[in-house]
Amino acid sequence: MEKTFNIILTGVGGQGIITMLSLIDEAAVVEGYDVKSSELHGLSQRGGSVEAHVRFGKKVYSPMVANGQADLIFAMEITEGLRESVKAGKNTVILVNDYFLAFNEKVLKEEALKNLKTLKNQLYLVPASQVCKDKLQNEIVCTTYLLGYASNKGLLPLKKASLLQAIKNIVPEKYQELNINALNLGYVD
Amino acid sequence: MKKVLLGNEAIIKGALASGVSFVSGYPGCPSAEIGDEFGRIAKKYGVYAEWSTNEKTGLEASIGASFSGLRSLVNMKSFGINVASDSLLPLAYTGVKAGMVIVVADDPSCWSSAQSEQNSRAYAYLSHIPMLEPSDPQECYDFTKLAYEISEKYNLPIILHTTTRVNHQKMPVVFEEVNPTAEFKKGNFIKNPHQFSTMPPRTMEMKKELLEKIDKIKSASWTDLNKISGNKKEKIGIITSGVSYLHAKEVLDALKLNLPILKLGFFYPLPEKQIKNFIKGLKKVLVIEELEGFLEKEITALAKNANPKLEIFGKNVLPISGELNSDKINKAVAKVTDKKFVDFKLKQINLPRRTARLCEGCPYWQVFPVLKRIVPEGTIFGGDIGCNMIGALPPHSMYDYLFDMGASLGISHGISKATGGQKIIPIMGDATFFHSGIPALVNAVYNKSSPLFIILDNRITAMTGHQTNPGVGKTLMNNESPELRVEEIARACGVKNIRVLDQINVREFEDALKEFLTKDEISLIVCKRVCALLARRQAKK
Numbered sequence: 001m002e003k004t005f006n007i008i009l010t011g012v013g014g015q016g017i018i019t020m021l022s023l024i025d026e027a028a029v030v031e032g033y034d035v036k037s038s039e040l041h042g043l044s045q046r047g048g049s050v051e052a053h054v055r056f057g058k059k060v061y062s063p064m065v066a067n068g069q070a071d072l073i074f075a076m077e078i079t080e081g082l083r084e085s086v087k088a089g090k091n092t093v094i095l096v097n098d099y100f101l102a103f104n105e106k107v108l109k110e111e112a113l114k115n116l117k118t119l120k121n122q123l124y125l126v127p128a129s130q131v132c133k134d135k136l137q138n139e140i141v142c143t144t145y146l147l148g149y150a151s152n153k154g155l156l157p158l159k160k161a162s163l164l165q166a167i168k169n170i171v172p173e174k175y176q177e178l179n180i181n182a183l184n185l186g187y188v189d
Numbered sequence: 190m191k192k193v194l195l196g197n198e199a200i201i202k203g204a205l206a207s208g209v210s211f212v213s214g215y216p217g218c219p220s221a222e223i224g225d226e227f228g229r230i231a232k233k234y235g236v237y238a239e240w241s242t243n244e245k246t247g248l249e250a251s252i253g254a255s256f257s258g259l260r261s262l263v264n265m266k267s268f269g270i271n272v273a274s275d276s277l278l279p280l281a282y283t284g285v286k287a288g289m290v291i292v293v294a295d296d297p298s299c300w301s302s303a304q305s306e307q308n309s310r311a312y313a314y315l316s317h318i319p320m321l322e323p324s325d326p327q328e329c330y331d332f333t334k335l336a337y338e339i340s341e342k343y344n345l346p347i348i349l350h351t352t353t354r355v356n357h358q359k360m361p362v363v364f365e366e367v368n369p370t371a372e373f374k375k376g377n378f379i380k381n382p383h384q385f386s387t388m389p390p391r392t393m394e395m396k397k398e399l400l401e402k403i404d405k406i407k408s409a410s411w412t413d414l415n416k417i418s419g420n421k422k423e424k425i426g427i428i429t430s431g432v433s434y435l436h437a438k439e440v441l442d443a444l445k446l447n448l449p450i451l452k453l454g455f456f457y458p459l460p461e462k463q464i465k466n467f468i469k470g471l472k473k474v475l476v477i478e479e480l481e482g483f484l485e486k487e488i489t490a491l492a493k494n495a496n497p498k499l500e501i502f503g504k505n506v507l508p509i510s511g512e513l514n515s516d517k518i519n520k521a522v523a524k525v526t527d528k529k530f531v532d533f534k535l536k537q538i539n540l541p542r543r544t545a546r547l548c549e550g551c552p553y554w555q556v557f558p559v560l561k562r563i564v565p566e567g568t569i570f571g572g573d574i575g576c577n578m579i580g581a582l583p584p585h586s587m588y589d590y591l592f593d594m595g596a597s598l599g600i601s602h603g604i605s606k607a608t609g610g611q612k613i614i615p616i617m618g619d620a621t622f623f624h625s626g627i628p629a630l631v632n633a634v635y636n637k638s639s640p641l642f643i644i645l646d647n648r649i650t651a652m653t654g655h656q657t658n659p660g661v662g663k664t665l666m667n668n669e670s671p672e673l674r675v676e677e678i679a680r681a682c683g684v685k686n687i688r689v690l691d692q693i694n695v696r697e698f699e700d701a702l703k704e705f706l707t708k709d710e711i712s713l714i715v716c717k718r719v720c721a722l723l724a725r726r727q728a729k730k
Contacts, residue, residue: 012543025193025359035193036325036435037359042218042301042653046545046579061438063325063358066515067533079540086536104541115538 001033004057005157006065010084011076012101013047019171020074020143021052026166027147027158028056038063049080068092072155074146077101078112085119093122093155097142099129124153132182141182148186160187194362196355197222199326200292202364203333204262205234207288210374211254212238213247215624216653217266218301219356220294224264225654228665233369240656240665243594243624244269248276248291255285255346256385257376260337263291267307268593272625274312279387280346281316282395284402286384287376288340290333291318294351297479297512301353303578304593306510308480310350313457317399319406320348320456321414322431323355326362332454335413343402350456352479354432354512407458414454415463420447425526426467428488429477430456436515437477440522443515448526459487465495475525476503479513544582550721552647553577555692557585560614560643563702568612569604571597573626575618576652576720577645587616595625598633598642605638610709616643620650620658622675627682633711634683641705642684642713644675647720655723679713686712693718 007024009017018039028035037054053064068089075081081096088094096116100109116123126149128142147163150156160183167179194202200223204212212227214220227238237254241247244265251261265273270293277291293309296302313320319339323332329351336347387395419427419441429437430453441448451467453459468474468488476485485503492499506521507513516533523530547553557580560570572581572588573596580587590600597615604613617626622644633640650656657663662672676689686708688701698716705712719727 013545014548022193022359029193029361035360038354039357039359040300040353041357042221043303043545043578046576046652047543047548048545049543060360061435061442062515063354063360063432063435064514066439066519067535079543083538083540083543086538089533103543103546106541 001057001157004055004060006070007054007072007074007156008065008070008084008087009052009054009074009076010080011050012080013050015076016140016143017050017052017076020147021054022170023144023147023163023166024054024056024158026170027162028054030162030165031158033057034060036060036063049083051084072150074150076143078109078116079103079107082112082116085116085121088119088121090120093124094119095124095126095146095150095155097129097146098125098127099142124155131185135185136178136181138178141178144179144182145186148183150186152187152189190366191361191363193359194326194330194364195222196323196326196329196351196358198226199329199362199364200333200349201226202362203330204290204337205367206365207260207334207337209260209262210236211251211259211261212236212264213241213250213261214264214292215241215244215247215269216650216656217269217294218653219296219353220264220266220292220351221653221656223262223292224665225656228667231666232371234367235370235372235374237373238665240658242659244273245276248273248280251289252276252280252285254376255287255289257378258287259374259376260288263289265291265293267293267295267302267309268304269293270309270312272594274315277312277318278316281318281399282387282392283385284344284399285340285346286344288337289346290336290340290349291346292349292351294353294356296353298353303574303591306480308483310456310483311481313348317403318346318348319403319458320350321454322350322456323454324430324432324434324452325355325358326360328454329355330362330364331413339406343406345402352432352512358432403458407461411455411460415460416452416454417449417467418452419449421449423448424470424472426451426471426474427477428453428464428467428474428484430454430484431479433477433479433513433518436513436518437522439515440519443519444522444528446522446526453484456484459484461491464488464491468492468496468499471496471499473500473502473525475506475521476501477507477513477518477521478503481509545579546582547576547579548721551576552692552716552718552721553580553645555695555718556643556645556716557587559692559695559698560587560702563699564614564706565612568614569601571601571613571615573597573615573617573621575621575650576647577616577618580616594621595629598626598640599629601640601642602629602633602636602638605640606636610639612706613640614643615640616645618651619644619646619648619660619675620656623659623673627678630679630682630684637710639709639711641702641708642711644713644715646675646715646717647723648717649720649723651720651723655720675715676713684711684713686710687715688713689715689717691718692716
């Protein structure tokens with residue numbers, strides 16, 4: 001990989017974005033890349049919009065993705081995907097979990113979806129929460145599912161073996177199987 | 190050992206590798222994980238770790254440990270240093286015995302901070318305490334170790350100044366794994382009032398000694414901390430520090446510019462000689478620093494002699510408010526190098542903000558609507574720090590003023606006195622009450638004002654991630670401790686009208702409010718109900 005790969009993760013506080021970020025960090029290290037990431041804790045995490053950045057490649061300095069430079073935006077919620085899309089460049093792929101968390105009567109799911117679909121970016125709308133709820137009885141691992149999905153589709157330049165190793169390295173033992181199942185599910189077309 | 194670490198985790202590794210044996214502080218974002226993690230590992234590594242009641246008592250605890258010969262680490266967020274400052278300034282005069290590092294974590298852009306966008310670097314000038322600024326987790330580790338060395342060499346405390354983007358940055362860090370030892374190191378206080386007591390005329394001597402130490406540090410060479418890279422023949426240079434350095438490197442690489450960069454690890458004292466040498470041959474220098482332009486002012490003063498014709502750029506091309514990033518720095522570099530800059534136009538989008546909100550099942554949901562329904566129109570509400578400050582946001586929009594820890598009550602006293610008893614309800618959390626609410630309560634009782642004080646006692650310090658406090662009955666190291674009751678302290682302070690209730694009993698809460706609103710002296714309602722997240726977590730165990 002010649003160029004540094006830039007990812008922005010977004011969603012609502014409590015959706016497990018920090019763990020998702022850690023898995024990418026770890027998988028990138030497993031593949032021998034340099035990596036830097038930036039996350040937010042505290043007040044900004046309490047049910048509000050959250051945004052985290054991760055960059056990996058030969059040599060990475062800044063932990064944050066410059067405007068327009070994201071290769072991939074992972075949005076765990078529709079509105080937050082739309083919100084983050086303002087930072088998308090023309091080559092940014094936007095991968096959105098088809099999940100809507102209402103917070104304001106002026107923001108409707110259908111309209112947010114419509115606006116997302118008018119973007120010129122390559123867009124993937126994936127029912128990750130639903131799939132994980134149906135097949136694993138657990139929605140929170142939809143983050144891990146999406147990593148598998150993106151890797152399988154070639155949107156995330158990290159191998160399955162590296163992501164598996166990352167799960168083994170950083171996920172507490174009692175949740176490993178669940179995460180491995182979620183990851184595997186992401187590779188099912 | 191090489192592992193992906195958060196800046197805060199790297200600070201812990203650095204402290205362990207330096208033989209730290211005493212850790213104190215107060216939780217705040219973005220520094221809280223330092224104390225949290227020490228709570229988990231303290232016993233294993235033979236370290237004593239505590240959450241102190243506030244940053245001042247926390248600093249004082251570590252001063253005592255240092256005077257007794259133990260290496261200590263103090264951790265706090267930006268505003269913590271305001272609270273600790275009363276003991277910080279004399280500490281510079283006495284100096285330390287065993288090494289001491291004070292982590293102060295600022296939060297440019299106020300991601301997790303309410304009261305101000307504080308630039309704590311100013312405390313280095315105020316106190317004459319050396320201050321280091323790491324850029325990334327590797328430097329968090331390296332600088333922490335260096336800080337202990339400098340601390341012991343000059344007998345001074347060292348402030349490790351970080352920001353959110355450093356504390357909560359992750360990268361692979363190379364560090365030395367310390368072998369655990371369950372044996373606690375015991376200190377020994379050897380009397381030495383000549384060093385430990387600030388009392389004139391000794392105080393003036395101490396100041397002289399302090400300034401001499403700073404001069405020595407200034408004239409020493411710190412090649413591990415202040416580094417020059419890039420092509421020294423170029424006529425435009427960059428001076429930067431902290432996370433801004435990383436953004437700047439990124440920008441220069443993208444623009445294929447190889448300008449010389451002086452990266453400062455020491456914020457105070459500045460390596461004046463090195464800076465003078467660096468700027469001597471330059472035509473232009475760009476100073477890249479977050480918030481107020483302290484470095485820029487210093488460099489402007491140094492350039493007067495070293496290079497009077499030097500064109501200095503800083504806050505004229507970079508914002509004084511808000512954290513820096515590659516985009517902002519790119520624009521500044523383009524301006525200084527006369528390059529064309531195409532600004533990335535953020536698309537305009539009409540979406541309301543999704544702000545922080547109370548968690549599902551939060552016991553505070555039961556409080557705000559009842560208050561609004563029961564109190565007479567015109568009643569003033571004062572907010573405080575912690576989860577209760579979410580009450581400032583819609584849909585609650587409760588507060589008429591919101592300041593710092595403990596200030597809801599302190600200010601309510603003044604309003605009550607000034608207005609001759611206009612009805613006022615200050616609202617505070619349990620941890621904040623122990624942190625700095627008690628002196629405000631004593632003042633209100635002693636000087637006879639009549640606020641209706643509400644303490645939302647959710648049995649934990651919730652906002653910063655469920656830390657223990659004196660009301661919990663457990664210490665950071667999970668040892669039993671007497672559970673201090675808010676109402677008993679209030680009674681001892683002289684409050685006569687006190688009601689402790691569970692706000693889920695709405696009628697009881699309403700009746701207490703109605704009754705206490707008629708009082709012309711201070712009264713207190715303690716709404717006691719455990720944080721919903723904590724309750725769920727405890728149920729899982």
